Amino acid sequence: MLSPCLFNLYAEYTMRNTRLVEAQAGIKIARRNINNLGYADNTTLMAESEEELKSLLMKVKEESEKVALKLNTEKTKIMASGPITSWQIDAETMETVRDFIFWASKITADGDCSHKIKRHLLLGKKAMTNIDSILKSRDVTLPKVHLVNAIVCPVVIYGCKSWL
Incomplete structure (x- = not known):
């Protein structure tokens, strides 16, 4: 039981140290800047542009490595509402997807519900x-x-x- 608790503590510590709350990157919702959503052991990063998203992802990756956590590039997926180029982090290509499940809801690139x-x-x-x-x-x-x-x-x- 200790392992999941420790992971959650490390993950929260890492996300706080990225200072994403202070970052200007993200999407605007009700005049607030939202750039990450966390649920269980998943984090969803959001940005207005590909460059912003890469910046957010690199911050998370760098802070994770400081506490010996590794970004799992096989599980990391990229979704965009428009065309997107091939994504690479440390010479590893990230898979691009048209949809994903978040909080038991299917989120699609075109917003279809x-x-x-x-x-x-x-x-x-x-x-x-x-x-x-x-x-x-x-x-x-x-x-x-x-x-x-x-x-x-x-x-x-x-x-x-x-x-x-």
Whole structure:
């Protein structure tokens, strides 16, 4: 159990020492500069340009090496909303991708979210199937309506604000 805790401490220490919060690189959201998102043992770096992203990635790599952590270039992926050249770090080529999974959501280079909407509709259908026997009983009662509202609707509309 100690190993994951130590990794998290080292990763947090490394990210703080990169001083990415102070960097001007990143994307602007609600007048704030966002250049990294962390979740578990993954970090997503974001930038407006290829040069900015390379700068951020090199800062993370350099700070990681100071505490004996190595950037896994096989797991590092690059995604851009526009054309991108081949990426290399220390003579190793980074794979470019058209999409990736972040917080259980598929992020695509073109911003398409139709797959997420379809997935939630399928989950809603599955939830309806799970309570099908109750719903098919002859008694159409208010509790059935409450059941659908409590079980099915939240599954279908979960995360819908991000679909816009």
